[in-house]
Amino acid sequence: MILEDLSNAIGVSGDEGAVRKVIRAAIEGHVTDIDVDSMGNLTAFKKGTGENNLRVLLASHMDEIGFMIVGHESSGLIQFTNVGGIDARILPGLRVKVGKKQIPGVIIWPPIHKNQDQTTKPIKDLRIDIGVTSKGAAEEKAKKGDRIAFDSTFRQMGQMLKGKAFDDRAGCAVLIEILQGGPYPVDIVAAFTVQEEIGLRGAKVLARRFNPDVAFVLEGSPANDIPDPHADPDDPSGHNPGCRLGHGPVITVMDASMITPPQLVRLLKDTAATELIPSQYKTALGGGTDAGAIHTANGGVPSAVMSVPCRYIHSPAALLRQDDLDNTVKLMKAVLGRVTRENVAAL
Numbered sequence: 001m002i003l004e005d006l007s008n009a010i011g012v013s014g015d016e017g018a019v020r021k022v023i024r025a026a027i028e029g030h031v032t033d034i035d036v037d038s039m040g041n042l043t044a045f046k047k048g049t050g051e052n053n054l055r056v057l058l059a060s061h062m063d064e065i066g067f068m069i070v071g072h073e074s075s076g077l078i079q080f081t082n083v084g085g086i087d088a089r090i091l092p093g094l095r096v097k098v099g100k101k102q103i104p105g106v107i108i109w110p111p112i113h114k115n116q117d118q119t120t121k122p123i124k125d126l127r128i129d130i131g132v133t134s135k136g137a138a139e140e141k142a143k144k145g146d147r148i149a150f151d152s153t154f155r156q157m158g159q160m161l162k163g164k165a166f167d168d169r170a171g172c173a174v175l176i177e178i179l180q181g182g183p184y185p186v187d188i189v190a191a192f193t194v195q196e197e198i199g200l201r202g203a204k205v206l207a208r209r210f211n212p213d214v215a216f217v218l219e220g221s222p223a224n225d226i227p228d229p230h231a232d233p234d235d236p237s238g239h240n241p242g243c244r245l246g247h248g249p250v251i252t253v254m255d256a257s258m259i260t261p262p263q264l265v266r267l268l269k270d271t272a273a274t275e276l277i278p279s280q281y282k283t284a285l286g287g288g289t290d291a292g293a294i295h296t297a298n299g300g301v302p303s304a305v306m307s308v309p310c311r312y313i314h315s316p317a318a319l320l321r322q323d324d325l326d327n328t329v330k331l332m333k334a335v336l337g338r339v340t341r342e343n344v345a346a347l
Contacts, residue, residue, distance in 0.1 A: 002026055003173040003325070004154040007163030010097065012066030012147035013083050013198045016040055019062040019172070023192050026176045031190065037209070039194055041202045046179055046188040053187040054341055057212035057301070058178065058332070059203060059290050060171030060219065061196035064164065065314050067096070067123075067148035072138040077108065077127035080148055084197035088123050090315055095151035098130055099142045104151065105130040150316035159321050166318035168196065170308040170325060171218035177329045184336045196290050200257070203290035207297030214264070214302045214344040216332065217291040220320070221250045221282055221307030240283055243309040245321050248278030249328040252305035254285055257292025264304040267343050268335060275334045277327050282307070302344050306332060 002022075011019035020042050024034065031044035042062070048054075065084030072078060078098070092109030105128045128148065132138050154163035163169075172192060179190055189210050193202035207215070225241035243250040251268045253260055272279035282305075295303035308328050311319040 002176055003161065003169060004163070006169035006172050007154040007165055010102070010147070010149040011062050011064055011165070012149055013063040013195045015147045016062040016194050019169070020192065023062070023172060023176065027179045027190070030179050037205065039202050039205050041194055041206050042192040043206060043210070044179070044190045046182060046184070046190065048185050048187045049183050050185050053185065054214065054339060054344075055189060055210070055212045056186045056336065056339065057189045057191060057207070057210060057215040057294065058175055059191040059193055059206075059215060059217050059294065060175045061168045061193045061202070061290055062172060063194055063197050064149070064167070064169070065197050066150070069098070069142055069144050069146045069148065071144065072135045073127070074135045076132040076134050076138045077129055078105070078138055078142060080123070080126070080128055082123050083147065085314060086123070087314070088126070089120050091123070091126060092121070094316060096128060097149050097151050098128065099146035099148070103130050103141055105148070152316040159323065160319050161322060161325070162317050162319050164316055164318065166308070166310045166320055167220040167313040168218075170220040170310060170320060173325065174218045174308065174328050174332060178332055178336070181333060186336055186339060188336070193290055200288070200290050200293040203293040204297070207294040207301060211298050212301055213341065214339060215291065215294045215304070216335070217289050217294065217303065217305045218328070218332065219289050219305055219307040220310040220313055220318070222284070222287070222313050223309040223311045224284070226311065242284035243280055243282055243307070245309050245311060245319070245324060247280045247309065248272070248324060249331050250280055250282045250307040250309050252282045252289075252307065255282070255287050255289065255292075255305070256285065257288030258295050258303065260304050261302050263343060263345070264302055267339060268304060268306060268331070271334050271338050272331055275330065277331045277334070279331065280309075
């Protein structure tokens with residue numbers, strides 16, 4: 001399963017090489033003009049069946065949130081900072097992999113018997129223990145600037161799939177399956193981007209380079225469809241899950257980085273209805289994706305986001321459903337068969 005290989009690979013923002021290697025091996029033979037730009041974006045081209053085709057950019061990001069070493073202490077403990085958005089409350093006691101050699105480490109936390117202070121510690125006050133007892137030993141094993149990733153292994157649990165970095169390895173898996181299929185009536189520029197989690201940086205470069213007619217960003221979207229202890233169980237408006245597992249691909253109308261053009265929302269929703277593919281709208285307006293950078297490139301690029309709903313993203317163990325993943329692939333393939341210059345034009 002390609003998602004397993006993608007999830008288990010480590011690619012904290014700015015160091016996505018291991019993920020890029022998995023993707024390249026999966027798409028070779030299905031695309032042409034594979035290239036890696038100076039930022040590290042992996043791009044490829046899949047020619048459509050017609051002449052003067054619409055140029056469609058399909059993008060998903062390779063990078064994951066994680067950490068970076070910023071210092072070593074005389075005790076052998078490692079100081080670190082976050083790379084991307086991480087909630088410090090989940091960190092104490094977690095296992096991590098440190099540096100290129102993936103040295104096992106543990107984020108420290110005093111035992112409950114000694115921990116009467118229940119306040120959340122900021123990341124700057126946490127340390128990582130890699131089992132050494134001196135600054136020199138720590139520096140020898142792990143250097144400043146080395147990335148640190150969650151120690152997490154992909155697992156299949158019936159219909160559920162568990163693993164790290166489903167934001168956005170789920171989108172990468174969808175894009176790979178699309179490229180392995182076809183042919184399609186449109187020309188596809190496929191982009192697996194870097195550094196999305198720290199500012200959409202890879203996408204800013206590639207959108208200017210390729211100047212597509214329309215773009216679809218493939219993502220993993222946070223599904224908070226779990227009980228809210230603070231919500232009134234008799235008031236369904238008291239808890240907004242954003243999206244739900246088992247309800248199909250998620251269509252974004254608006255987020256913190258963009259507003260989707262209405263004609264693209266309609267294209268996605270109408271295609272889902274015609275093809276009898278379940279779909280849902282994203283109802284939580286926070287966050288952003290590579291579409292936030294792509295849609296303002298050059299003279300503007302009509303852009304939309306389609307996501308696989310995932311629980312617990314930006315944590316060591318996200319969950320998604322296989323049928324949601326499959327339906328996202330089906331819907332994007334169907335859209336590629338229906339998208340035209342007329343139905344992406346501004347109204």
